Amino acid sequence: MSVDLSIVLSGEFGEWLLRGFLLSIELTLITLVLAFPLATFIALLRLSPWKPLQGLGFAYVEGIRNVPLLAHLMFWYFGATQLLPEGARNWLYEHDAETVCAIIALTLYTAAFMAEDVRSGIRSIPSAQLEAARALGFGYLRSMRLVVLPQAVRIIVPPLISQTLSLWKNTSIATVIGTAELMYQAQRVETATFRGAETFAVTTVAYLAVSCVITLIGVLYQRRYPVRAA
Amino acid sequence: MIDLIKNYWVYFLIGQYPDGPLGGLALTILLGIAALGLALPLGVVLGLARTSSHRALRWPVTALVYVVRGTPLLMVIFWAYFFLPAVTGRQTSQFNTMLAALVLFNGAYLAEIVRAGIQGIPRGQSECARALGLSYWQSMRAVILPQALRNMLPSLVAQFVTTLKETSLGYIIGLSEVSFIAGQINAQVLTQPVAVYTTLALTYFVLCFGLSRIVGVLEKRAAVR
Numbered sequence: 528m529s530v531d532l533s534i535v536l537s538g539e540f541g542e543w544l545l546r547g548f549l550l551s552i553e554l555t556l557i558t559l560v561l562a563f564p565l566a567t568f569i570a571l572l573r574l575s576p577w578k579p580l581q582g583l584g585f586a587y588v589e590g591i592r593n594v595p596l597l598a599h600l601m602f603w604y605f606g607a608t609q610l611l612p613e614g615a616r617n618w619l620y621e622h623d624a625e626t627v628c629a630i631i632a633l634t635l636y637t638a639a640f641m642a643e644d645v646r647s648g649i650r651s652i653p654s655a656q657l658e659a660a661r662a663l664g665f666g667y668l669r670s671m672r673l674v675v676l677p678q679a680v681r682i683i684v685p686p687l688i689s690q691t692l693s694l695w696k697n698t699s700i701a702t703v704i705g706t707a708e709l710m711y712q713a714q715r716v717e718t719a720t721f722r723g724a725e726t727f728a729v730t731t732v733a734y735l736a737v738s739c740v741i742t743l744i745g746v747l748y749q750r751r752y753p754v755r756a757a
Numbered sequence: 758m759i760d761l762i763k764n765y766w767v768y769f770l771i772g773q774y775p776d777g778p779l780g781g782l783a784l785t786i787l788l789g790i791a792a793l794g795l796a797l798p799l800g801v802v803l804g805l806a807r808t809s810s811h812r813a814l815r816w817p818v819t820a821l822v823y824v825v826r827g828t829p830l831l832m833v834i835f836w837a838y839f840f841l842p843a844v845t846g847r848q849t850s851q852f853n854t855m856l857a858a859l860v861l862f863n864g865a866y867l868a869e870i871v872r873a874g875i876q877g878i879p880r881g882q883s884e885c886a887r888a889l890g891l892s893y894w895q896s897m898r899a900v901i902l903p904q905a906l907r908n909m910l911p912s913l914v915a916q917f918v919t920t921l922k923e924t925s926l927g928y929i930i931g932l933s934e935v936s937f938i939a940g941q942i943n944a945q946v947l948t949q950p951v952a953v954y955t956t957l958a959l960t961y962f963v964l965c966f967g968l969s970r971i972v973g974v975l976e977k978r979a980a981v982r
Binding site for chain 1: 836954
């Protein structure tokens with residue numbers, strides 16, 4: 528059997544793979560947009576001066592991080608959907624429940640990892656900055672938003688970019704609940720064509736290409752905005 | 758929930774064993790230990806190659822590490838699933854497929870940990886060892902690696918937690934580890950998916966959180982030294 532990429536790249540099969548690729552990118556972008564604010568919120572909880580809020584943030588991060596993404600996906604897709612009232616459940620199944628559940632699981636999972644990066648970025652800003660802002664009469668949230676966070680961004684962005692790389696790779700796991708992303712479409716094409724080598728070669732190259740782009744963005748960012756010495 | 762645990766706890770912990778193959782949580786832990794145990798020597802070899810002064814050795818290994826790290830684990834599993842039988846000429850069990858994929862994948866990640874560990878040892882150590890007349894290998898084995906491995910211990914335990922979580926992907930190729938068993942139980946009970954998957958999540962949590970506490974203790978101890 529000779530290797531012939533045109534079989535899986537052209538016509539119907541090529542279209543399946545392309546659609547999967549685009550959905551994977553979409554999952555990554557939507558999750559990123561949703562997870563970052565959530566992560567910042569969790570990080571602020573963990574840094575808050577009030578113990579119960581700290582505990583809440585800690586419980587979130589550890590509770591989510593120590594359970595595999597696969598278990599999260601199965602919980603949301605097979606479990607949580609059954610708790611919904613009948614009408615809402617039917618509505619969800621009519622509106623691509625697989626993708627919605629994948630986004631929920633990916634967002635909650637990614638936010639737990641990002642929260643730790645945001646937290647350590649904020650912690651690296653000397654506490655005198657916060658104290659000075661408070662002394663000037665800013666409230667806690669306003670001094671965070673106007674003084675501490677803008678300085679922390681330079682430190683936070685590089686680890687967030689590497690979390691984005693993990694997120695991109697993690698979208699592949701959504702195939703277990705039948706989200707029609709790239710890995711799912713690859714399995715579908717493989718089943719239809721029996722061209723395992725070609726299908727997986729194309730898929731691997733697609734994953735690698737986006738991984739390379741994300742890595743490159745990270746390198747460029749660090750070159751453009753190096754961390755300033757405190 | 759109580760009935761669920763009462764009826765299925767043995768199946769959940771060890772699968773069909775002893776009447777059938779070992780499965781469940783026991784298989785998850787076994788697979789995790791075997792995968793990291795085999796990945797560690799591979800990681801040390803790749804890590805040494807990454808820090809080698811020979812380009813012919815450094816470049817291909819660097820490329821391999823970057824390719825593996827840029828690929829989802831699931832992709833590596835599928836490659837192993839379809840091509841191990843072709844290469845070995847024999848049917849490969851799901852356990853061995855998963856093991857091969859995890860060893861390769863974690864080997865690449867461990868290579869970076871080992872590289873960082875080696876580069877974290879002051880240069881003076883290896884220069885001193887060489888000046889005392891030890892060869893490259895002798896100085897690595899007797900001077901650099903023992904110190905590097907000790908510094909790496911927290912990262913290694915953290916990697917073990919990651920590996921345990923990664924074994925859950927065996928579900929996709931039908932390996933009867935704990936996630937797969939949970940799926941089976943859910944299919945038999947049918948009416949309590951929330952309870953089944955919450956139990957699964959809690960099981961992973963207890964295992965991985967416990968281990969990550971050990972990482973915290975190790976880090977504190979390393980900081981004292």
